[in-house]
Amino acid sequence: MREFNYILKRILQMIPVLLIVTVIIFAGMRLIPGDPAVTMLGDHATPQALEEMRHKLGLDQSLIVQYLIFLKQVLTFDFGNSITLNAPVWQLFRQKAVVTLTLTLMTGLATLIISFLFGYIGGISRSKAVTKIIDTAALIFISVPEFWIGIQLMMILGLKLGLLPVGGWGSTWPEHLRSMILPAISGCLGTSALMIRNIEEEILKIRRQDYVDFAYSKGLKKSIVRDRYILKNVMVSTITLFSMRIVHMFAGSVVIETVFALPGLGSMLMQGILARDYTLVQGLVYIFAVIVLVMNLLTDISYSFINPRIRLE
């Protein structure tokens, strides 16, 4: 019962937050100058055509009326049609979200593998040379922009060696996954580099702790000490860093999507903003806001399942 009350309370708390979000999105789009009718009709627009188009889009109504229409869309979870793409916002979102989610998951996976592998080697190794090499490489990847890495990878692995497709998304799932390899690698290197340095430092710190010395003196095997005592403790801070980057990847994938010609959410949102596609941007940003709130709620709820010491209140 206590859990139920907690969840109900959290859901009720979401309502005012989402209301404020609608106001911010609506005002934000209207405050930037520019007119969807002008961007739609382009250079050939006659004043009369512009007026008719504004009427067709409902832009000749007062702002209050326009906002109420948006609010109604939000409540019914039907965001209407995108002005420029002539399709329901919800349908467009679903189409593009597959691409962005696949990209985020694969990038996340690649980040975990690379950073733990090299961070662990770099931290545990007693050879100065190995640590130096890993540190330097990490420093390079922190400073190099991801689009540049992407272009280089495409040139070498795609064009010269012909191993992987040069951008694009393909039409079947095996093709989708194959085409995601290069974007995932280019997207993960920057984050991995950050995490490698973090893991290394943590390992060095933990290695000097008393309980590690104690474990060794108990006569435990090297590998057991490393797995149970060092690595487990490194996880804590690394994973906080990682969880912040995952959200960043989901929202900030515009560059990778553009370089690799992936039809994802990032590039669609960007285009919507540039074309002043009010309905598309309003709908997408609102959906993003809901996702973030729901994710947070789910995270908090699942806490109590994972760790029984935590109570939901």
Place this chain on the structure above:
Amino acid sequence: MKKRLFAMLLALTMCAGALIGCSGGGENETTGETTAGTTDGSGKKVIMARSIDSNTLDPAMASKNQDIWMMNFVLEGLVRSAEDGKEIEAAVADTWTISDDYLTYTFHLRDGVKFSTGEEVTPEDCVYSIDRARNMEGSPWSGMLAVIQDVRAEGEDSVIITVSQPTASLLSLLAMFPCSIMPQSYCEEVGDEGVANAPVGTGPFILETWEKNSKMVFKKNPNYWQEGLPTIDEFDMMVVSDENTRMMQLKSGQIDMAEAPLSQLEELQNTDGIVVDEFASTSVDYIILNCQNEKLSDARVRQALELATDKEAIIKAVSYGYGTPADSFISPAAPHYNTELPEVTRDVEKAKELLSEAGYGDGLELTVQIGSGSTGNLQQATLLKQQWAEIGVTLNIEQIDSATASANWSALNYEVYFSYLTSDMTDTSELAELWCVYDSTQCWGSGWNSDRQKEAEEYVKMAATEMDEDKRMEYYCAMQEIVAEEVPNIPLYNSSFYIAHSDKIDNIVQTPLGNYRFETLTKE
């Protein structure tokens, strides 16, 4: 903290699962009926990539090049423009007669011409399609189509179009995409949105699927009236906005053809297995000057600015040397281009003189608004800043986002603006009206409105109703002279269209109006 992460991941995976689940269902809905076509497609497939997706394929609403150029895949009018972009040729109608008073046009429909759905084209479909374009709310073309007084069907195979006064451009107008012939039953069934996403017509291809911002898949139209065409079975138009990626895809063989960026033309021409085709274009790039701005209202100031502009230098920097200096807003590739216009060569001294005559001997400060992110426009603005500084004009460069810039421009709330235009029809009347008839478009955003402008407007109106081609030529030449003297715009350069493709592809056609004509395209 560890738990928190685990929980986050769990939540993310759940969301992912839910979304992928949703979309799986959605995809099946839209492509389910067509998968059969893809699997038996052992035939020839050609893939092209371009930088930007279309907004709409509704012929009555198409307004951007990325919409307009795609029109001829699926749609055709009663007549259509020839490959040279100047002549008219038969399409849905095979013959037509014009009455002696030039007021009644009778079109005879081609025997057995069918839509891609297999239905025969009826005169009623033609009447419906043209009327739809004339009455479409918010259409940028309905104004031009207002010259058509009436469209009616006669008998089994004739369409009669009447105009209120002799209209020299009527055939050109009918060859333009807004007058494309579509089946009435289909259009009424799917509504305007359905037409915008999947138009049906008599063209060489059928639009099978369109994933927005990603790709369009066209299949051969088995009912196409030109026997044996198209020669390929499938054409995919991909959107790859990054030009480096596009070119790498071409070189790696992932795609067969691509819109080629000027910056990479030279390298492409020297790449084995890649051919670059150049197509004459009606496109002209120019600087538009706000004639209603106090500082620019004197024609002498505008003339001075043109004299101070080094067009060659701009071509070299902005379009990598591809292009020729322009002297008229009408391209040499368009009909009625005035070949006798005096060449404007850079003359700083004369420009200074004109400026001081106009009362700006001490200098002048102007602002150009350009869309941020366009390196070409920024380069052009920077060059102009240097060039105009020599006559004492300070050009401030203001980078704002392009939607804002174009909104300011259409509200005459600017001083200097960069733009370009490609003609959409085989006649000059469209561009001439844009640039000289004040009421319809405020002289295309320059606000040019003076006695000389009225004179030019008069010539344009005379040319519109004059049926003698020689006389029309005379009027349009006189009009171009006036515009060249008055300088509401500074024409910069004429450029071509470029398509890079693998050497296995041949017979690509792009008309000077920009339309892709890929029915004759061949692949080895």
